[in-house]
Amino acid sequence: MTTQPVAVSVDGLTKAFGSIRALDGVSLTVGAGEIYGLLGPNGAGKTTLIRSLVGLVTADAGTVTVLGRRLPDRAVLADVGYMPQAPALYADLTVEENVRFFASVHDLDRHAGAQSAVDALEFVDLSSRRHSVVATLSGGMRQRVSLACALVHRPRLLLLDEPTVGVDPQLRAELWQRFTTMSGEGTTIIVSSHVMDEAERCGRLGLVRFGRMLAEGTSAELRRLAGVERLEDAFLVLSESSS
Amino acid sequence: MNGRRAGAISLRILQQFRHDRRTLMLLFVAPIILLGLFYFLTGGGSSLPAVDVVNLDRGPLGAVLAADLGQSTEISVTRTTPSRAAGDLSADTVAAYVVLPPDLSARALSGDVIAPTIHLEGTQPALTQPVLLALDQSVTRASRSLAATEGVRVPVLEPSLDYLHGGPGLDTLDYFGGAFIGLIVFLLVFVVTIIAFLRERSQGTLERLMASPLRRADIVVGYIGGFMVVAAVQAAEVVVFTLYALHVHNQGDVALIVLLTLLMTLVAVNLGIFLSMFATTEFQAVQFIPLAIVPQVLLSGIVFPVATEPGWLQVVSRLLPLTYGVDGLRDVMLKGNGLTSGPLLVDIAVVVAFAVALIGAATATLRRSAS
Numbered sequence: 001m002t003t004q005p006v007a008v009s010v011d012g013l014t015k016a017f018g019s020i021r022a023l024d025g026v027s028l029t030v031g032a033g034e035i036y037g038l039l040g041p042n043g044a045g046k047t048t049l050i051r052s053l054v055g056l057v058t059a060d061a062g063t064v065t066v067l068g069r070r071l072p073d074r075a076v077l078a079d080v081g082y083m084p085q086a087p088a089l090y091a092d093l094t095v096e097e098n099v100r101f102f103a104s105v106h107d108l109d110r111h112a113g114a115q116s117a118v119d120a121l122e123f124v125d126l127s128s129r130r131h132s133v134v135a136t137l138s139g140g141m142r143q144r145v146s147l148a149c150a151l152v153h154r155p156r157l158l159l160l161d162e163p164t165v166g167v168d169p170q171l172r173a174e175l176w177q178r179f180t181t182m183s184g185e186g187t188t189i190i191v192s193s194h195v196m197d198e199a200e201r202c203g204r205l206g207l208v209r210f211g212r213m214l215a216e217g218t219s220a221e222l223r224r225l226a227g228v229e230r231l232e233d234a235f236l237v238l239s240e241s242s243s
Numbered sequence: 244m245n246g247r248r249a250g251a252i253s254l255r256i257l258q259q260f261r262h263d264r265r266t267l268m269l270l271f272v273a274p275i276i277l278l279g280l281f282y283f284l285t286g287g288g289s290s291l292p293a294v295d296v297v298n299l300d301r302g303p304l305g306a307v308l309a310a311d312l313g314q315s316t317e318i319s320v321t322r323t324t325p326s327r328a329a330g331d332l333s334a335d336t337v338a339a340y341v342v343l344p345p346d347l348s349a350r351a352l353s354g355d356v357i358a359p360t361i362h363l364e365g366t367q368p369a370l371t372q373p374v375l376l377a378l379d380q381s382v383t384r385a386s387r388s389l390a391a392t393e394g395v396r397v398p399v400l401e402p403s404l405d406y407l408h409g410g411p412g413l414d415t416l417d418y419f420g421g422a423f424i425g426l427i428v429f430l431l432v433f434v435v436t437i438i439a440f441l442r443e444r445s446q447g448t449l450e451r452l453m454a455s456p457l458r459r460a461d462i463v464v465g466y467i468g469g470f471m472v473v474a475a476v477q478a479a480e481v482v483v484f485t486l487y488a489l490h491v492h493n494q495g496d497v498a499l500i501v502l503l504t505l506l507m508t509l510v511a512v513n514l515g516i517f518l519s520m521f522a523t524t525e526f527q528a529v530q531f532i533p534l535a536i537v538p539q540v541l542l543s544g545i546v547f548p549v550a551t552e553p554g555w556l557q558v559v560s561r562l563l564p565l566t567y568g569v570d571g572l573r574d575v576m577l578k579g580n581g582l583t584s585g586p587l588l589v590d591i592a593v594v595v596a597f598a599v600a601l602i603g604a605a606t607a608t609l610r611r612s613a614s
């Protein structure tokens with residue numbers, strides 16, 4: 001792990017919204033090709049952390065380095081894919097138009113964009129709906145379109161904020177299989193979740209609560225640390241002991 | 244109907260108002276502002292149209308009449324020479340000048356009709372009426388005051404009207420057509436952009452764009468590009484319809500009309516992006532119509548000439564882009580001015596300056612919106 005190049009490094013990141021401390025001195029290092037899971041309850045600060053990795057949140061203190069570039073740095077964003085928690089799409093465009101738009105925004109030319117859009121829609125299993133207007137899709141389908149938009153330009157770093165909410169279990173399993181394949185091909189993935197069975201599939205996990213990093217490690221390490229069988233219990237034990 | 248259920252809806256609406264103070268403010272503040280504007284524009288404290296008077300009368304009536312015009316509550320009179328008056332009119336510093344002919348007193352004494360000439364600027368019909376009214380009142384008063392000493396009876400007044408631009412052949416549509424082209428295009432494009440951009444914000448795609456390598460200027464220029472394509476078609480349609488279906492009088496170059504219309508669109512697009520920053524919902528965006536658009540319509544000289552506004556409102560009018568767009572379109576269509584005309588160039592330059600300033604403001608706005 002230590003020999004791997006570093007994809008993301010966050011140091012002492014702090015961000016307050018008024019009196020709410022969304023991030024409170026978070027530090028974290030993610031190696032290239034890792035799947036890193038951010039685990040924590042609602043309001044823990046996962047979304048704020050992910051948004052600061054793409055420069056959408058200006059931190060009060062701390063530094064963020066992405067793919068070797070210290071943020072803010074607009075150019076590095078061409079190599080990053082960001083899937084927001086709520087599917088942010090153009091509801092009046094078709095699935096394919098959305099995906100191709102985000103391809104062009106990430107500097108793909110028309111031809112490459114068209115080909116990548118086909119692949120991305122294949123990836124999320126929506127090829128048959130590519131001419132549907134997004135407004136007519138179900139919630140889970142929109143979530144998948146949003147995922148396709150985030151990875152259409154084959155980013156080296158993929159940031160997924162609760163990507164599988166509303167996606168049915170079978171497709172969820174398939175998606176995770178594909179995430180694993182992508183990671184094997186060198187893509188770094190940081191994914192937030194509050195679903196424990198997804199967490200098991202991550203290489204390494206960070207437990208976040210009240211804007212702080214409670215513990216880091218593989219699922220097995222965290223369970224051993226807490227002395228429990230199930231990851232869910234480990235989470236409870238570790239958040240008790242920290243507060 | 245169920246009273247409790249309906250009541251729940253009423254209560255919810257009041258709760259929403261409580262959370263949306265801005266809307267509440269609008270409902271109570273906007274009427275005062277708009278009615279106040281109306282008050283000032285329709286007379287309360289407004290400036291009088293400036294009129295030059297040239298007295299060539301060899302008898303006594305001209306002097307008395309000119310003096311009486313100086314007291315008029317309808318117009319603000321300066322006495323001057325014929326050449327100065329003509330210069331003032333073409334420089335647009337007066338709305339009209341009245342020439343009292345040499346035989347004025349002689350005709351009045353012999354009971355003949357009197358025929359002073361009123362030279363009108365001609366592009367602002369609202370300015371003609373006060374001049375005619377003032378002259379009519381003063382003729383009556385002046386001849387009455389001379390009745391005892393000179394034996395003048397109140398003569399019949401038949402002023403002859405002379406128009407610098409336009410003329411009696413123009414109807415209301417001709418006067419307002421040009422101004423309305425600017426207004427309609429400006430209004431529609433503004434509303435469409437502010438809603439489109441607000442949707443970009445509220446549906447989260449703007450945030451996604453901010454997380455991409457796109458620069459803020461890319462987004463603003465992209466919006467301008469997209470809207471200008473549609474706006475160009477719209478401008479062509481509006482101009483063709485106005486000129487060839489409605490036969491609105493046009494003295495000038497059609498290309499200049501299209502140019503001014505497109506410049507107004509450019510201003511409207513960027514004003515929309517800029518103001519969308521100050522709205523969080525489509526509901527609030529629509530509120531910018533009474534707040535940002537209606538006062539502009541009232542103050543841009545479309546209906547109420549800027550020259551007759553109270554002084555401080557004229558300052559406000561001069562700060563609004565629509566004022567210059569409307570003035571430019573009138574310069575072209577009613578006066579037939581081209582690119583060699585100073586006032587038209589000023590109008591075009593000011594509209595371009597507004598567009599550039601708003602492009603900057605819209606881009607800066609995007610910077611602030613990403614927290």
Ligand SMILES: Nc1ncnc2c1ncn2[C@@H]1O[C@H](COP(=O)(O)OP(=O)(O)O)[C@@H](O)[C@H]1O
Pocket residue numbers: 017020021022040041042043044045046047048049614
């Ligand atoms: N833009 C914002 N303005 C105000 N508070 C915010 C904002 N974004 C996040 N917060 C607050 O920060 C805390 C962490 O939120 P978030 O990062 O979305 O948590 P999570 O994604 O883990 O559920 C929450 O209390 C949330 O209300």
Ligand SMILES: [Mg+2]
Pocket residue numbers: 043046047048085161
């Ligand atoms: Mg979240």
